[in-house]
Amino acid sequence: MPEAFIFDAVRTPRGRGRPDGSLHSITPVSLAAQVLEALRDRNNLDTSKVDDVVLGCVSPVGDQGADIARTAVMMADYAQTTSGLQIDRFCASGLDACNVAAAKVISGEAGMAIGGGVECMSRLPIGSDGGAWPNDPDVALKTYFAPQGIGADLIATLDGFTRADVDSYALESQRRAAAAWQDRRFSRSIIPVQDQIGDIVLDHDEYMRPDATLEGLSALKPAFAAMGEAAFDAVAIQRYPQVEAINHVHHAGNSSGIVDGAAGVLIGSLEAGKALGLKPRAKFLGGASIGSEPTIMLTAPADVARKLLGRLGMTPADIDLYELNEAFAAVVLRMMRVLDIPHDKMNVNGGAIAMGHPLGATGAMILGTVLDELERSDKSTALVSLCAGAGQGAATVIERV
Secondary structure, three states: OOOOEEEEEEEOOOEEOOOOOOOOOOOHHHHHHHHHHHHHHHOOOOHHHOOEEEEEOOOOOHHHOOOHHHHHHHHOOOOOOOEEEEEOEOEOHHHHHHHHHHHHHHHOOOOEEEEEEEEEOOOOOOOOOOOHHHHOHHHHHHHOOOOHHHHHHHHHHHHOOOHHHHHHHHHHHHHHHHHHHHOOOOOOOEOOEEOOOOOEEEOOOOOOOOOOOHHHHHOOOOOOHHHHHHHHHHHHHHHOOOOOOOOOOOOHHHEOOOEEEEEEEEEEOHHHHHHOOOOOOEEEEEEEEEEOOOOOOOOHHHHHHHHHHHHHOOOHHHOOEEEEOOOEHHHHHHHHHHHOOOHHHEOOOOOHHHHOOOOOOHHHHHHHHHHHHHHHHOOOEEEEEEEEOOOEEEEEEEEEO
16 A cells, blocks of 8 residues: 655745735635645646645635635646645644545555645635534534634633633744744745736735734733623533633634635655655654534544544654644643643744634645654654644644655
8 A cells, every 4th residue: 555755845924814914915726826836846746647636725615615726726737637626624624635635645546646725814704604503593502502712711711721821822832933934944835925927925924923922912802701701601601511600811812813825735655756756755654533522622632633643553752743723822732731742842833823824724834834843853753733613623643754
């Protein structure tokens, strides 16, 4: 059975997910196509050998709809024979797209594939795709639906994380991201985004706030207290009756940022890569997904990591570096506590609190980030994980070649 290897990984910078963000004028298909073009040009890639392109996209409506993966393949002038698949597992979509691409290689369905994702949140805000889970009263009642921010504050309440804890974590994310940019740790993977005439519109993560202070963060009002008071605290407490009251500690400064961006990871068998003159950078050891309790929604990363590591005969201590999407500060603090992961192994170059979370793309972005860091720091193994909507999680373990 073939093994799956990573040959290259690229991402766009993250643009602020607002109408005044630098990427707002760039269409989602253009962002995705520029990623595919970069993978082709950097690797002198014969695109007729790329069997499939799998892209995560959480709001596949409007100009992100109609199977954006295939549309991007055509716009990037790939061979007509290269197909495209769009998938959605909420925030884990980009990582799952890479896992699907790797599974195609391992099964023999594909010799070479690309996994990745795209999300333009300035053009299509979160929730644009609707859905029964949050909007159908029968479904919401049966599943004890509450927004993710309520779940994050519930985690903080149950685990005893204080406002100071989550703000301190957020400040460290900003510090690490700023240091990583200053040291040019992302330079191998970042591709500047261009407009239609070829001018560069963005070449850096513009959401970052390197001047953030603990005093400034502590002055921000909790973002989810009002919706909790309106209805959702009561819903969550019905599901978790051991909680008397939810301590609302999350706000814009210690939660993931709303941004635009795209990413792609070139994945293939050793034989296919050799035929194209490509050198493997890392090997997929395995991937996994899991469901978790949907009201709290965000506790799956530790469970899916345990599931995958157990399948691989590994323990958390066998992993050199961890990348966990910083959906909310308490999500990361909980995983570190549950699996006894030291902070110097987790998100060493900062994360989505500092740089933002383009929903469908983030998983592929952080997979490329941790691969670059394995090579920079001369380490061997990494685990990437994300929590996802409706109580889900995904994880991937790679080993540097």
